[in-house]
Structures are given as C-alpha cells and as structure tokens.
Amino acid sequence: MPILQVKNIQKSFGAVNVLKGIDFSLEQGKVLSIIGSSGSGKTTLLRCLTSLETADTGCVEIDGKVVFDSESTVKLTRQEKRENQLKMGLVFQSFNLFPQYNVLDNVMLAQQLAAKDRLDYKAKKQEILAEIEEHSRQIIDSVGLSDKLQNYPCELSGGQQQRVAIARALALNPKILCFDEPTSALDPELTHEVLAVIKELATRNMTMIIVTHEMTFAKEVSDQVIFMDDGVICEQGTPEQVFDSPQNQRLQEFLGSFQK
Amino acid sequence: MELTNGMVMGASLSDTLANMWNAIANSSFFEVTLRLFEGLFTTVELFVLTLLFSLPLGLIICFGSRCKFTPLRYVVKTIVWIVRGSPLMLQILVVYYGPGLLFGWDLLPRFTAALVTFVINYACYFSEIYRGGIQSIPRGQYEAGQVLGMTKWQVFSKVVLLQLIKRIVPPMGNEFITLVKDTALVRVISVYEIIWMGESFIKKGMMWPLFYTAVFYLVFNGLLTLALGYFEKKLDYFKS
Numbered sequence A: 001m002p003i004l005q006v007k008n009i010q011k012s013f014g015a016v017n018v019l020k021g022i023d024f025s026l027e028q029g030k031v032l033s034i035i036g037s038s039g040s041g042k043t044t045l046l047r048c049l050t051s052l053e054t055a056d057t058g059c060v061e062i063d064g065k066v067v068f069d070s071e072s073t074v075k076l077t078r079q080e081k082r083e084n085q086l087k088m089g090l091v092f093q094s095f096n097l098f099p100q101y102n103v104l105d106n107v108m109l110a111q112q113l114a115a116k117d118r119l120d121y122k123a124k125k126q127e128i129l130a131e132i133e134e135h136s137r138q139i140i141d142s143v144g145l146s147d148k149l150q151n152y153p154c155e156l157s158g159g160q161q162q163r164v165a166i167a168r169a170l171a172l173n174p175k176i177l178c179f180d181e182p183t184s185a186l187d188p189e190l191t192h193e194v195l196a197v198i199k200e201l202a203t204r205n206m207t208m209i210i211v212t213h214e215m216t217f218a219k220e221v222s223d224q225v226i227f228m229d230d231g232v233i234c235e236q237g238t239p240e241q242v243f244d245s246p247q248n249q250r251l252q253e254f255l256g257s258f259q260k
Numbered sequence B: 001m002e003l004t005n006g007m008v009m010g011a012s013l014s015d016t017l018a019n020m021w022n023a024i025a026n027s028s029f030f031e032v033t034l035r036l037f038e039g040l041f042t043t044v045e046l047f048v049l050t051l052l053f054s055l056p057l058g059l060i061i062c063f064g065s066r067c068k069f070t071p072l073r074y075v076v077k078t079i080v081w082i083v084r085g086s087p088l089m090l091q092i093l094v095v096y097y098g099p100g101l102l103f104g105w106d107l108l109p110r111f112t113a114a115l116v117t118f119v120i121n122y123a124c125y126f127s128e129i130y131r132g133g134i135q136s137i138p139r140g141q142y143e144a145g146q147v148l149g150m151t152k153w154q155v156f157s158k159v160v161l162l163q164l165i166k167r168i169v170p171p172m173g174n175e176f177i178t179l180v181k182d183t184a185l186v187r188v189i190s191v192y193e194i195i196w197m198g199e200s201f202i203k204k205g206m207m208w209p210l211f212y213t214a215v216f217y218l219v220f221n222g223l224l225t226l227a228l229g230y231f232e233k234k235l236d237y238f239k240s
C-alpha cells in the first residue's frame, strides 16, 4: 500500500482555478519529482499537502490514515492536527530559518516545544532536553554542519542555510519530506551541496516529494516524475519515461526549453 | 614684581569666582534646582508608568485592530483614529473634566487623570508601531513555524516576538523621546512637572528657571538615547 495517496485535490484562489484535480500516490521510501513551468501550481500543491493551504476538494491519506478530507466534518483536536502536520515536512525555497536562533536552536526549537506536551515532561525534563540535543546534533552532523552549531543564519551561506532547514525538518521525523525548489534561491555553485544532501537522504530511503527545475538531478534521484501544467498532471511515470520518451506535447516543449 | 602681579591676578580671579558663586546662591540657584528636581520626579514617574501600561495595552489594541471579527476591528480602529487624530492636550482636559461635566462624577486625582490619558494615547501610537512591525515579518516565518507543528501562540512568542522587537526599537525610541517632552502638557491640569515648576518662578520675577528646565529634558533624553542605542546593539547579533 502506498504511503501517500492524493485524490482529486482542487484549489482556487477567488476565480483563479489553480489546481484542477490532482491524483497520485507514492510508495514508502520512494522519491517523487514534480516538474513544470512556473505558475503551473506546484507550490500550491505542496502547500495543500502540508496544510499551509486548505484544498477546496479532495483527500490526502498518509500511511492509511486520512489527514485531509474536504468532505469530513469532524473537528480535529490540536494534538491530532499537529500529528497530521508533522507527518509532512516542508523545506522552503527561501529557507525561512529563524534568524534569532543559532543552528542548533533552529533545529531544536520545535522539538523542545512539542516535548512540553509530553506527560512525563516535568518529571524527566533534563533527560528529554538532553535527548533532543543529542538527536539534533546527529542530524546537523548528517548534513555536514557540525562545525556551525553555534552560528546564526546570517553567518551562513545560502547552501548552508538550506542544509540547516533540511536538518530542522528532518529532526521531527516526518514520514514524507517535501522540497519546494530547494536550490532556486542559491548561486549555481552552492546548489550541489544541497542536492548532495537530498541524494544522501534518497539512499537512506527517505520518502520525498521534490519540486525542482534541476532536470539532471531529478532524473538521477527520482523513482517517479510528475509533469504539471496549468493545474493538472499532464504526464507521470519513471524518470526514463518522462525524460527520455515524453508523450505529452507540453512536456516535450518544456523539456526542450532546458536543452538550449 | 611679576610674582606679586601674578598673586594679585590670582586673588582677583578667586574673588571673581567667589562673587559669581555668591551671585548664584543669591539668585537661589540651589532652590530652583531642587524645585526642578521635584518636578523631574513627577515627569519621570509619569514617563515610567505610561510606558509600563501602554506598551502591553498597545499590543492588545494591535491584536484588536487585526482581529477577524469585523465590528471589533472597526471599533478599535475608530478609537485609534480619534486618539491619534486629536491633540493630547485636549485629551488630558477631557479625561480630567469630562466625567464631572457629563455625569457629575468626582474629578480624578490630577496625576491619575494625566496618567490615564497618556496610557491610552501612547498605547494607540504603539499599536500602530506593533502593527507595522508584525506586517513586516515575512510570512515564511509563520509558515515555517506552522509546518514544524508549533501553535499560533508558540510561533508568535518564540519566533516572531524577538524579530518584532528588533524592528520596532527605532520607531519606539522616537516615541519614548516624544513622550518625555509630552509630559510637559500635564501642566494644563496643574500637575507639577518640570515646566510648571520652572514657570512658578516667573511670579518671583525670575525668567531663567523656565529656560533652565531644558537642561533636564536634554539630559533625560540624552540618557534615554544612550540606553536605546545600547539595546539596539544588543539585538545586533542577528539580522532579519
């Protein structure tokens, strides 16, 4: 059974119909790349999946559990909402690190706040906080930034900031990690360090959805590729199918624009 | 010969100084200074208490003016418009005399009336500064907090607040300095602040104490500027 099942997601902003019915599914441990020209609705789709936007229709199931259903009238508790929220991680194009915290605190903050809701928090506070710190240090180490623990975001390069953002999302153990053009705000020479971290995650079987314009990278890292155009999925398949023998004319044009 | 000359000159210098000293003492320099310090105490009290109440109240008003419940939003916005759009001096008079004239209530103590007016007035100005600050925080900060599972309150208190403070320190500093000078307005209801004290010497034929009050304001605002600069520097460790 797929870990993620997305059915008939539609979203309009006022009169603008941005998503016109999106369906797809993703298997555990696989990497899905979403490609498509700007304005085709990729960001909006990720935002609907991560609850930053509420879709008008459709439903999302993660691990067999419904996390969003436009038909449902059940009111979720705060705890349930948070659990659903944390199943999905999101890495933003613009990093969105918290500027007043150093690298370690950026990664620890959400975990520390969540820990306060634990029933044993008062009794085992020191232990819990030490665990969080140890876990965070390991994850920062895994993105190669253990020498920057005490640095503030303004002291880091864009590539380093994005790696912190990835660590911050990973630290909450999401079932699926989404990336919205993670390298689009970076200088070309810095993109490879971020892509290397994502590839490394892929080898460790992290389930990921990556919106990207890095076609070579997408072809290399993905198990599945979706091409979106004007709010619909025009074509989807393996990287070989999508990149080497595209059927859809819009997709052919889109890929052609990268060959120049 | 020269030595004696020097001594004579030295003596006359110290005489001059002594004469000046006497002149100052005779013109009641000490008495005036003492009285102005008394006035300064009232001014500082008003300043500190106004900030103490209006800084939090301003935040509440700010939340009100951003509230999704439209009637409340309009009520708050109207109050802010009235308070910011009319002279503070008039507001002091209204708060002091208004309740008596309208409802026949007893007058509030003068200082209390002045304080209430200042708190409301400055809270309205502060609310606008908070509002500008909140709007200038990138939306991505809230969204990052949300996808990390934080509650709205956690996002505000742990993510936004310090960035907000950093952004509003300069405009707040300007308001603080204006507040120091605005405290002089409370003399319209005879609260004995510095200017009132300085003016009281005119009856005795002394004009200079009134101008001397300027020194007090300048020193007060000088110290305030230093403190604000220090605080701004403290928040320099991050950029946002």
Ligand SMILES: Nc1ncnc2c1ncn2[C@@H]1O[C@H](COP(=O)(O)OP(=O)(O)O)[C@@H](O)[C@H]1O
Residues within 6 Å of the ligand: A013, A016, A018, A036, A037, A038, A039, A040, A041, A042, A043, A044, A045
């Ligand atoms: N909050 C919004 N309000 C109105 N229109 C929006 C909003 N967000 C996105 N859109 C519109 O939706 C369309 C798709 O945007 P987006 O999802 O960002 O596309 P992509 O990420 O593929 O470039 C664009 O035309 C954009 O203007």
Ligand SMILES: [Mg+2]
Residues within 6 Å of the ligand: A042, A043, A044, A180, A181
């Ligand atoms: Mg986008």
